[in-house]
Amino acid sequence: MMNKIKTLVAAFLLISFATFAQSNDQPLKIGYTNVEYILLQMPESKQIESELKTHSTQLEAQLKTKYADYEAKLQAYEKGAATMDKVVRDDKEKELMNLNNSIQEFQRSAQASLQQKEKSLVDPVIAKIDKAIKEVRVENGYTYIISNQALLAGPEDGDISPIVLKKLGVDPAKAQQTPEPAASKPAATTTPAKTTTKKKNK
Template identity: 85%
Template sequence: MMNKIKTLVVAFLLISFASFAQSSDQPLKIGYTNVEFILLQLPESKQIESQLKDHSTVLENQLKGKYADYENKLQAYEKGAATMDKTIREDKEKELMNLNNSIQEFQRNAQQSLQQKEKSLVDPVIAKIDKAIKDVAKENGYTYVISNQALLAGPEDGDISPLVLKKLGVDPSKAKAAEPAATKPAATTPAKTPAKTPAKNNKKKN
């Protein structure tokens, strides 16, 4: 999940870090922070991960149900195709084709649903972090705040992450030292893919 969030964080970094105007007699003061790091410290981070996992599991179970239905009907078709009337056989083939198409469409929609769910959960938290960064910058006289991911060198006192965490109600001393391994939500596709729909011109077995 956290790997996916990186994309949203990068987009945020490109458009949301603001400059803060000061009078000309004040020195230039530049601070830096890491939005992704701050996000990982917030309780919302685990909540987002849990909700995405639950949503993904629901989608996966629905897809598995569709796949099981397809498999059962395919096996029944293959078992009885040789003795089926042509009209019935063609109707079964059409049904299998429709089920196959339905599975493929569901897979596409499930991926989009997961992405939309993720964005709806992450965006409000990113907005809250954005506000906290801007508030800290104004309160402490920073002219600019940049991402430390683009910083090659800088003084330790330029890191405003502890101040931002305090602003967000998180104890900086309890912050994780490093980003934990990303946890991927349950897959939204089964291990196997549906077999091809039988051709309509099957010949009866002798």
């Protein structure tokens, strides 16, 4: 689940650039951080993961029920197809096709539902982090705060992550035990198993 959260965070591209004009006598001061890293250190991340897992489990249970019904009817059809009247056989095949289509539609809807649930949980936390980053920039005199994913090289004291975490009420010393990611990797999308193509015995 956390891989999906990482992808969503990366999609926000929350790089807090200043919008004010730099004066000639003001030295350029650039800091950097990683929104994904900060999110993973926050207590909210565990709650998000838990809620997504619960939601996913419910969807998977419903999918398994639908698939079990399809499998049972498919097996019954295959067992008796040879002796069925054509009208009955055609009706059973139509029923199986509708069930198969229903399963595929549920898979698509479940994926969309999970993504929407994830977004609704992550968005408020991202907004909270973004606000903290902007406050840290102003309070510490940074001209720009950039994402460390776009950083090729820079001084260690330019990393504002510990300051942001402290502002968010997270102990930086404990947070630093978790390695900070250099870049986000595309998350593997969780997709329910594809349904078995029904067989027709005529």
